[in-house]
Amino acid sequence: MQVKICGITNSEDAGDAVAAGADALGLVFYAGSPRCVTAEQAAAIAKAVPPFVTLVGLFVNADSAGVEDTLARVPLNLLQFHGTESAEYCEQFRRPYIKALRMKDDLDVLAAMAEHPAARGFLLDAYRPGVPGGTGESFDWQRVPQDSGQQIVLAGGLTPGNVARAVDTAQPQAVDVSGGVEASPGRKDPQKVAAFIRAANG
Numbered sequence: 001m002q003v004k005i006c007g008i009t010n011s012e013d014a015g016d017a018v019a020a021g022a023d024a025l026g027l028v029f030y031a032g033s034p035r036c037v038t039a040e041q042a043a044a045i046a047k048a049v050p051p052f053v054t055l056v057g058l059f060v061n062a063d064s065a066g067v068e069d070t071l072a073r074v075p076l077n078l079l080q081f082h083g084t085e086s087a088e089y090c091e092q093f094r095r096p097y098i099k100a101l102r103m104k105d106d107l108d109v110l111a112a113m114a115e116h117p118a119a120r121g122f123l124l125d126a127y128r129p130g131v132p133g134g135t136g137e138s139f140d141w142q143r144v145p146q147d148s149g150q151q152i153v154l155a156g157g158l159t160p161g162n163v164a165r166a167v168d169t170a171q172p173q174a175v176d177v178s179g180g181v182e183a184s185p186g187r188k189d190p191q192k193v194a195a196f197i198r199a200a201n202g
C-alpha cells in the first residue's frame with residue numbers, strides 16, 4: 001500500500017514521515033489551510049526529502065500564475081488539484097497530476113473521472129460544504145468504484161485505527177492522511193505517522 005502523508009509544514013515532520021516509510025509527502029499551497037506553506041518553506045522541506053519520495057504540491061482553484069511561480073521555486077514531482085479545476089486548467093502546467101474528487105452524495109464518480117483523461121489518479125476525499133479538504137471526516141468507503149481502471153488514493157478521516165478497515169473495504173492503490181496523524185493542526189505526531197503506515201500495510 002502506498003502512503004501519502006499530507007499537510008507537511010516543516011523539515012522535521014518530513015524526515016520523520018520518510019523514516020517511517022511514507023511514499024509521498026503533500027505540501028499545501030492553499031492560504032485557507034492551517035497547513036499552508038510558502039514556496040520558501042516548501043523549498044526548504046524539499047531539500048530534506050530523498051529523491052525517490054514523491055513530493056506532491058496541493059492547490060485549490062489557484063490562479064495559474066501562482067502555480068507556475070511555485071513550480072519555478074519548488075521541485076514538485078506531482079500536482080494535486082483539490083478544487084473544482086477543469087481538465088484544461090490542470091493540463092496547462094504539463095506536469096503529472098492527480099485530481100481530488102469530493103464524495104458528495106450525488107457525485108457520479110466514474111463520470112467525474114472521465115472529465116480528467118490525463119489525470120494520473122484520483123484522490124477521493126470526504127465532502128463538507130465550504131471546506132475543500134483536510135476535514136478529518138470520512139465517507140462511505142463502499143462508494144469507491146472497483147472497476148474504474150484508475151489509480152485511487154483514498155482520503156478523508158483516516159487514522160491509524162481505521163485505515164486497515166478502509167483499505168480492506170475500498171481496495172485503493174494508495175491512502176492519504178493529514179489530520180489523523182497530527183499532534184496539532186500543521187504539526188505531525190511521529191508515532192501516529194509510523195502507526196498509520198504500519199496499519200495501512202497490514
Ligand SMILES: O=C(O)c1ccccc1NCC(=O)[C@H](O)[C@H](O)COP(=O)(O)O
Pocket residue numbers: 006007026028030032033034035058060082125132133134135136137155156157158176177178179180
Ligand atoms: O489539509 C488541508 O488543510 C487541506 C485544505 C484544503 C484542501 C485540501 C487539504 N488537504 C488535502 C489532503 O490531501 C488531505 O490529506 C485530505 O483532505 C484528507 O484530510 P484528513 O481528513 O484531515 O486526513
